[in-house]
Amino acid sequence: MAVSANGGFHPINLDDYEATAKERLTTQAHGYFSSGANDQWTLRENREAFNRIRLRPRVLNDVSKVNLNTSILGHTSTMPVLVAPTGMQKLAHPEGETATARAAREVGVPMTLSTMSTTPLEEVAESSGKGLRFFQLYVFQQRELTVQLIKRAEAAGYSAIVLTVDVPAMGRREADLRNHFTLPPHLTLANFDEETHGATRLCGAREAARDGSGGDFGLADTKSALSAYVNSMYDGSLTWKTIDWLKSITALPVIVKGIMTPEDALLAREHGVSAIWVSNHGGRQLDGVDAPITVLPSIKQALAEKPVMESHFRMPTRMAIWVDGGVRRGSDILKALALGADMVAVGRPVLWGLACGGQQGVVDVLSMIREELTLAMKLAGCNDVKKVSRQLVRLAHEPV
Numbered sequence: 001m002a003v004s005a006n007g008g009f010h011p012i013n014l015d016d017y018e019a020t021a022k023e024r025l026t027t028q029a030h031g032y033f034s035s036g037a038n039d040q041w042t043l044r045e046n047r048e049a050f051n052r053i054r055l056r057p058r059v060l061n062d063v064s065k066v067n068l069n070t071s072i073l074g075h076t077s078t079m080p081v082l083v084a085p086t087g088m089q090k091l092a093h094p095e096g097e098t099a100t101a102r103a104a105r106e107v108g109v110p111m112t113l114s115t116m117s118t119t120p121l122e123e124v125a126e127s128s129g130k131g132l133r134f135f136q137l138y139v140f141q142q143r144e145l146t147v148q149l150i151k152r153a154e155a156a157g158y159s160a161i162v163l164t165v166d167v168p169a170m171g172r173r174e175a176d177l178r179n180h181f182t183l184p185p186h187l188t189l190a191n192f193d194e195e196t197h198g199a200t201r202l203c204g205a206r207e208a209a210r211d212g213s214g215g216d217f218g219l220a221d222t223k224s225a226l227s228a229y230v231n232s233m234y235d236g237s238l239t240w241k242t243i244d245w246l247k248s249i250t251a252l253p254v255i256v257k258g259i260m261t262p263e264d265a266l267l268a269r270e271h272g273v274s275a276i277w278v279s280n281h282g283g284r285q286l287d288g289v290d291a292p293i294t295v296l297p298s299i300k301q302a303l304a305e306k307p308v309m310e311s312h313f314r315m316p317t318r319m320a321i322w323v324d325g326g327v328r329r330g331s332d333i334l335k336a337l338a339l340g341a342d343m344v345a346v347g348r349p350v351l352w353g354l355a356c357g358g359q360q361g362v363v364d365v366l367s368m369i370r371e372e373l374t375l376a377m378k379l380a381g382c383n384d385v386k387k388v389s390r391q392l393v394r395l396a397h398e399p400v
């Protein structure tokens with residue numbers, strides 16, 4: 001493993017990557033990557049919720065071969081795992097998003113590129129060739145800028161638009177406030193140019209106020225340049241009509257990221273999205289919300305109880321369910337699949353792999369996830385991800 005040649009680093013689980021990444025990153029970068037909002041209750045709960053779910057293994061089921069291949073939006077992934085969008089990856093490694101995209105391609109899983117990338121979306125696409133890539137969209141008050149981003153993602157061969165809906169305002173990340181988070185001078189928000197955007201190096205609240213970009217500046221905005229940026233640039237007025245608008249300007253499948261209730265899952269389906277991404281943004285937005293894995297069963301049930309028939313074929317409309325938050329073990333993925341997820345995303349572990357070893361570090365992290373998932377499947381008596389069923393898990397309130 002390339003990373004083991006690098007400073008005698010021999011990780012045996014994803015937590016080992018996190019510990020070593022912490023040693024290698026600046027305080028500001030580590031604070032930004034690792035932290036959650038406020039008291040970080042939700043951040044911890046994202047992990048703890050997995051511990052309350054028990055597996056129910058079956059035996060004597062020939063698990064000599066395990067099939068992990070999964071179909072996603074008409075494409076194939078070599079496992080039911082995808083890379084979640086995370087901003088500013090050059091804070092982790094000089095090759096940033098390019099290294100992540102190449103690693104995802106090498107492993108055969110989709111990569112989601114953040115709007116807040118430190119590499120232009122075209123460069124990421126070019127460097128990772130035929131790899132499957134989705135573009136994560138933040139909607140800016142400057143609507144034309146948003147339209148341009150979508151057009152560029154289409155032209156560069158991204159296969160879906162992932163609209164993130166849980167950032168109408170910036171969550172309160174106290175590590176960023178303490179560290180006065182900003183981008184170092186050599187990095188920019190590379191999907192924008194300074195002339196049209198005016199803030200590619202992020203901006204302090206005072207600067208934003210001075211250049212008239214508006215916003216309602218609070219204490220947090222004077223301490224975190226990211227907070228000032230988000231609160232002055234993002235459009236906080238989005239509604240369900242925004243989905244209709246998005247669908248009217250792109251032919252790409254639209255995925256809505258940040259769904260946490262059955263009510264919103266049903267609305268998302270009504271508005272014709274291809275998938276919902278059940279997520280609380282890695283515990284970084286509203287502290288006190290449940291873990292995505294906790295709300296997943298009720299979302300799955302609500303969608304099953306109220307099927308919507310496709311008018312032409314009278315077949316139930318199939319909207320996929322993706323989930324993320326606190327996934328650190330192969331068995332976490334198995335639990336998520338059993339509770340109804342079609343795909344499971346990982347955020348921070350990819351950043352830790354990137355910080356530890358660039359592209360190879362991310363390949364190693366994703367390979368470790370694959371190895372753990374394969375073993376969990378074997379030990380649970382399941383030889384194909386398509387066969388993972390609800391019977392494979394027991395929730396805390398269910399009888400043994």
Ligand SMILES: Cc1cc2nc3c(=O)[nH]c(=O)nc-3n(C[C@H](O)[C@H](O)[C@H](O)COP(=O)(O)O)c2cc1C
Nearest residue numbers: 033084085086087114164281282325326346347348
């Ligand atoms: C450092 C960092 C940056 C993130 N940036 C984005 C982003 O730009 N867009 C987005 O939709 N989600 C973003 N997220 C949320 C992730 O996509 C994902 O929902 C979350 O990290 C999943 O939890 P996990 O880190 O426990 O796997 C970010 C998360 C982290 C940790």
Ligand SMILES: CCCCC(=O)C(=O)O
Nearest residue numbers: 087116167226230281284
């Ligand atoms: C919302 C701020 C930009 C990136 C992001 O989504 C995150 O840091 O969680």
